[in-house]
Every structure is written in structure tokens, then in C-alpha cells.
Amino acid sequence: MRVVGLTGGIASGKSTVARMFQKAGAVIIDADRIARQVVAPGLPAWREIRETFGPAVLLPDGSIDREALGRLVFADPDKRRRLERIVHPRVGQEMATRMAHAEQTDPDAVVLLDIPLLFETDRTQGLSDIIVVYLPEALQCRRLMERDGLSETDARARMNAQLPLAEKRRRATIVIDNSGPMANTENQVQAVYRRLTGQPGGKKEEWFHDEA
Numbered sequence: 001m002r003v004v005g006l007t008g009g010i011a012s013g014k015s016t017v018a019r020m021f022q023k024a025g026a027v028i029i030d031a032d033r034i035a036r037q038v039v040a041p042g043l044p045a046w047r048e049i050r051e052t053f054g055p056a057v058l059l060p061d062g063s064i065d066r067e068a069l070g071r072l073v074f075a076d077p078d079k080r081r082r083l084e085r086i087v088h089p090r091v092g093q094e095m096a097t098r099m100a101h102a103e104q105t106d107p108d109a110v111v112l113l114d115i116p117l118l119f120e121t122d123r124t125q126g127l128s129d130i131i132v133v134y135l136p137e138a139l140q141c142r143r144l145m146e147r148d149g150l151s152e153t154d155a156r157a158r159m160n161a162q163l164p165l166a167e168k169r170r171r172a173t174i175v176i177d178n179s180g181p182m183a184n185t186e187n188q189v190q191a192v193y194r195r196l197t198g199q200p201g202g203k204k205e206e207w208f209h210d211e212a
């Protein structure tokens with residue numbers, strides 16, 4: 001089984017690119033999705049969040065108020081680290097379980113680990129490639145503001161909680177440029193997937209973007 005990391009910055013287009021890879025045939029393991037599942041009401045991580053941050057981060061139905069928790073943790077690095085200490089180990093465990101399952105189901109699968117904080121949490125070991133979804137910072141900020149209805153200050157606070165995207169791009173083995181139209185991104189994904197699966201037409205010139 002080939003295990004590939006997929007990362008980028010907030011709103012750089014990881015989910016969009018992951019969907020394209022899934023359509024092409026890859027198995028996707030999505031850390032953000034798992035991070036939502038492990039904090040479902042009643043689970044140990046949910047209890048720890050309630051004890052650490054208080055009832056103000058819960059909605060009336062008991063589920064986590066993600067907007068309220070996001071406001072807290074993206075304004076205060078110490079609170080963010082406390083939340084990460086609760087959530088990350090559980091996400092890591094669940095990802096390992098899903099990888100083992102994918103290996104059993106299809107030993108020839110290309111498995112993409114979609115992890116926004118791949119570099120920040122030092123999860124690069126054992127990966128055959130690291131794909132970074134890149135776009136210039138100004139465009140990243142605009143897409144984030146539009147998608148989540150954030151002010152520029154709030155969008156910048158979220159971007160600043162991560163390693164700069166230009167630094168991630170430097171550490172990538174494959175860069176997907178998502179600054180253009182979706183069709184352009186789709187073409188890059190197709191070429192990268194052909195290369196990852198050893199199909200013809202996936203040669204380096206077609207997918208690799210030099211560092212600027």
C-alpha cells in the first residue's frame with residue numbers, strides 16, 4: 001500500500017483536491033473529519049473539552065459549539081495547544097485504525113492522509129510522498145474569508161496558527177497549484193494520480209511545479 005500525505009494551509013483547497021483524488025480512485029483518510037467525530041457528545045474527548053473550556057463551548061443540544069471554540073483557540077495559542085492535546089492523540093489512533101483497514105481491504109491502494117497540520121505535528125514519517133496544495137497567501141485569505149464569513153483579522157489569525165504555506169511548499173515532494181480554475185487543479189490531480197499508480201503519462205514534467 002502506498003501512503004501519501006496531503007496537506008496545505010487553511011482553505012488552500014485540501015478537501016477540494018482530496019475529492020478529486022477520491023474520484024480518481026484513491027482512498028482518503030481525512031483528519032479534520034475524524035477530529036469532528038472524536039468530539040461527539042459523550043465521548044472522552046468531548047468530556048475533556050467540556051471540563052477544560054466550560055459549558056460556553058457547548059450548543060444547547062450538548063454538541064461542541066465549533067464557532068465559539070474556534071474563537072477561543074485561534075485567539076490564544078495556549079488554549080489551542082490544550083485543545084490539540086485532547087484531540088490529536090485520538091485522531092492519530094483512529095487514522096492508524098483506518099490505515100490498517102485500508103491495507104487489509106486493498107493492499108495495492110493509494111491512501112491519502114489529508115492532514116492540515118502534517119508538518120506542525122511531525123507526521124511525515126513513512127509517507128512515500130507529501131503533496132502540498134498551494135496558492136498565494138492573499139488568495140488563500142480571500143477564499144477563507146468568503147467560505148467561512150470571517151473578517152480579515154479572524155482569517156489572518158487562523159492562517160497565523162499554521163506554518164506559512166510557502167514553507168510547506170518548500171517541504172513538499174509534490175506541489176499542486178490551486179490558484180487557478182478548478183479544471184486546472186483537476187488536470188494536475190489526474191497527472192499526479194497516474195504517477196502515484198505508475199500509469200503512463202504521469203511523468204515528472206507534467207505534475208511537478210518548481211519552487212518560485
Ligand SMILES: CC(C)(COP(=O)(O)OP(=O)(O)OC[C@H]1O[C@@H](n2cnc3c(N)ncnc32)[C@H](O)[C@@H]1O)[C@@H](O)C(=O)NCCC(=O)NCCS
Pocket residue numbers: 009010011031032035066067069070073080083084087088091115116117158161162
Ligand atoms: C477549533 C475548531 C473547533 C474549529 O472548528 P471549525 O469547524 O471552525 O474548523 P475545522 O475543524 O473544519 O478546521 C478547519 C481548518 O482549520 C485549521 N485548524 C484546525 N485546527 C487547527 C489548529 N489546532 N491549529 C492550526 N490550524 C487549525 C485547519 O486548516 C483545518 O483544516 C476545530 O478546528 C478543532 O477542533 N481543532 C483542533 C483539532 C485540530 O487540530 N484539527 C486539525 C487537524 S487534526
Ligand SMILES: Nc1ncnc2c1ncn2[C@@H]1O[C@H](COP(=O)(O)OP(=O)(O)OP(=O)(O)O)[C@@H](O)[C@H]1O
Pocket residue numbers: 008009010011012013014015016017032116143144147178179180181182185
Ligand atoms: N480552484 C479553485 N477556484 C476557486 N475556488 C476554490 C478552488 N479550490 C477551492 N476553492 C474554494 O476555496 C475554499 C477552500 O477550499 P477547501 O474547503 O477545499 O479548502 P481546505 O484546504 O480543505 O480548507 P480547510 O483547511 O479549512 O479544511 C472553498 O470554498 C472552495 O470551494
